[in-house]
Amino acid sequence: MSFFDYFRNKRGANSAATARERLQVIVAHERGQRNQPDYLPRMQQEILEVIRKYIPVEQDDVQVQVDESNSCSVLELNVTLPG
């Protein structure tokens, strides 16, 4: 690194590394969503409403996803309980 790069790096504070990390997370997340069946968001909403009858949970406390392996699909339901 040259003398000048040193000062430039200080200013830039390596924002490219932050960009890379953020992109890796969001792109992986969106790829996961992409292959999900169309009915999933609605089903997730209905499951959320049922749970809310009994427990106060937020929208993002309930995660629903379908994992497909060669021979079978698994419906995965993750609920984070309060407290």
Place this chain on the structure above:
Amino acid sequence: MAKIIVVTSGKGGVGKTTSSAAIGTGLAQRGHATVIVDFDVGLRNLDLIMGCERRVVYDFVNVINGEATLNQALIKDKRTEQLYILPASQTRDKDALTEEGVAAVLEELKGRFDYIVCDSPAGIEKGAQMALYFADEAIVVTNPEVSSVRDSDRILGILQSKSLRAKEGEEPVREHLLLTRYSPARVAAGEMLSVADVEDILAIPLLGVIPESQDVLKASNQGEPVILNDEAQAGQAYSDAVDRLLGENRPHRFLEEQRQGFFQRLLGGGRG
């Protein structure tokens, strides 16, 4: 066998039209009969970049509607042999390009050309989907910047699920990454995603890296695809990319920061 290549990106303003013009011209320069088709309905611009805007009489939609023949609508490039342009319509009707209509025109073009380069509109909706639907290969134009990279990944998802090849269960569309507006100095300063970063995130083969360059603006001012300027780094980088598209091996150039003298730096370093 004619090949359909879509130049796509999701995000607007990343260099699709610039790249379509350069790559189409490069293919024709190398002796392949080539047509560049502007799919950007309502925002015709390929004509300006190719310098043939005053010769547009009929367009893509006229041909689909049977108001003109393909021969009447195709514009022969004045500088490069074997190169034609099919301009986009200026209609505001975004549904003017029907699937059957586009299929029929592409079929006719396949009989006459070796390469059909489709310049896609921005977005991931209908217009962009129509431009990529029939593609055999896709050049995904990406800038080293977060929103562009994310949109490129979205368009890759569409290529993999909504293209004709995906629907028919044929061999998938061949994907190429074209990283444009790259600035090695800013990468070195940690301000810009590097080629390796973008390759790593998108995980598709790298076709080329086009440096950020004043020569691109100059070329579009003059209506001459930048690939015709063989003194310009951007022109040379596009030439390399065309060679790679045709299966040649070319090392990637212009990835490193050029060293500048002390006074150039002090004066803000005019970099081309």
